[in-house]
Amino acid sequence: MNSFSTDADGDFDLSLFFELSRDFLCIAGYDGYFRRFNPAFVKLLGYSESELLSRPIESFMHLEDRSLTLKHRENIKNDIPMINYENRYITRAGDIVWLSWTSIALKESQLIYAIAKDITHKKQLENDRNILLAQLSQINEDLKRVSYTLSHDLRSSVNNLLAIFSLLDNSKIADEETIQFLDLLKSATDNLKHSLNQHVDILSQKNRLHIQMEEVHLSTTLGRVLKSLSSLISHSCAKLNIDFSACETVKFNLVYLESIFLNLITNAIKYSHPERELVISIRSQKIDGVCQLTFSDNGLGFDMAQVKGKIFGLRQQFHDHTDSKGIGLYLVYNHVTHLGGAITLDSVINQGSTFTIVFPH
Numbered sequence: 001m002n003s004f005s006t007d008a009d010g011d012f013d014l015s016l017f018f019e020l021s022r023d024f025l026c027i028a029g030y031d032g033y034f035r036r037f038n039p040a041f042v043k044l045l046g047y048s049e050s051e052l053l054s055r056p057i058e059s060f061m062h063l064e065d066r067s068l069t070l071k072h073r074e075n076i077k078n079d080i081p082m083i084n085y086e087n088r089y090i091t092r093a094g095d096i097v098w099l100s101w102t103s104i105a106l107k108e109s110q111l112i113y114a115i116a117k118d119i120t121h122k123k124q125l126e127n128d129r130n131i132l133l134a135q136l137s138q139i140n141e142d143l144k145r146v147s148y149t150l151s152h153d154l155r156s157s158v159n160n161l162l163a164i165f166s167l168l169d170n171s172k173i174a175d176e177e178t179i180q181f182l183d184l185l186k187s188a189t190d191n192l193k194h195s196l197n198q199h200v201d202i203l204s205q206k207n208r209l210h211i212q213m214e215e216v217h218l219s220t221t222l223g224r225v226l227k228s229l230s231s232l233i234s235h236s237c238a239k240l241n242i243d244f245s246a247c248e249t250v251k252f253n254l255v256y257l258e259s260i261f262l263n264l265i266t267n268a269i270k271y272s273h274p275e276r277e278l279v280i281s282i283r284s285q286k287i288d289g290v291c292q293l294t295f296s297d298n299g300l301g302f303d304m305a306q307v308k309g310k311i312f313g314l315r316q317q318f319h320d321h322t323d324s325k326g327i328g329l330y331l332v333y334n335h336v337t338h339l340g341g342a343i344t345l346d347s348v349i350n351q352g353s354t355f356t357i358v359f360p361h
Helices: 015-020 039-045 049-054 063-077 120-167 176-205 218-228 230-236 254-270 328-338
Strands: 024-029 034-037 082-090 096-106 111-118 214-217 239-243 249-252 279-287 290-297 342-348 352-358
Touching: 024 039, 034 049, 039 049, 063 082, 063 096, 063 111, 096 120, 120 176, 176 218, 176 230, 214 218, 214 254, 218 230, 218 239, 218 254, 230 254, 249 254, 254 279, 254 290, 254 328, 254 352, 328 342
Parallel strands: 239 279
Antiparallel strands: 024 034, 024 111, 082 096, 096 111, 214 249, 279 290, 290 352, 342 352
């Protein structure tokens, strides 16, 4: 085991500390030349000791960093310490190494004492991260452009359908059932236009720092969704039990809440049990002053051991259904968590599922 020796006056000899340190230690003169350095520094740069001592320090630096480093060196001479200053050096092999320096000067001896750490790996990680962020930003812009294009083009088609409905003269149609079907088609088209307009609005909001939050009335919001799904609900013979007496309103985003209701209801209908009447229960509750929404059905349910950790993932499918894309629950999860809420699932296969949404507070 190594130990420090002491000189005749009993003071510690720190040369062993200087020689064995894994950090890079050096002493430089005010003239801009190295006076002393430890073996770790020599090994890092790959130059011989004579080369390091015979050339100005800036000659070992990256050309782009020399001017600013020289300014900092002058500050050190004026008793302004340099702390965690980062610059680049060029090794004898031509490689670039990033160093983080902490330096102080002693005017009496006209010397600068410095210690450096190799942060090349950290800088590489930062560079990789910045490249990845730039790529993700471009992908995000491309996706937004696609979404705007789809919404715009679909709205044009919907407007054309609405124009056709406006040209129809129902007084010339004798069959009442046909009139009812036309009314349902027009209502569905109106709702589609409303949804597309909201989709564009939410895309615009995502360009801001915060998504708009407001007091949203649960019954009113659900009512709009049920109206848009009236034919689907009627065809499925689903029975709905609704109770919002515990919390009539929540602070949330209106478009997100409509999408949550829409996806949970359509999923419940899609995965209803073929041997029994579908029953959907939607109710609010308040626990510890926090509003929650529970959404239960008696459908096919999930095998929790199988879906754990994956149920809210993109394009995750756990039932064999031709119309399943694995997107609905992904959207629900992201709508809830993006605004600071939480969602959980409790389910038993062939018995049903209960989603519990905790709204942000």
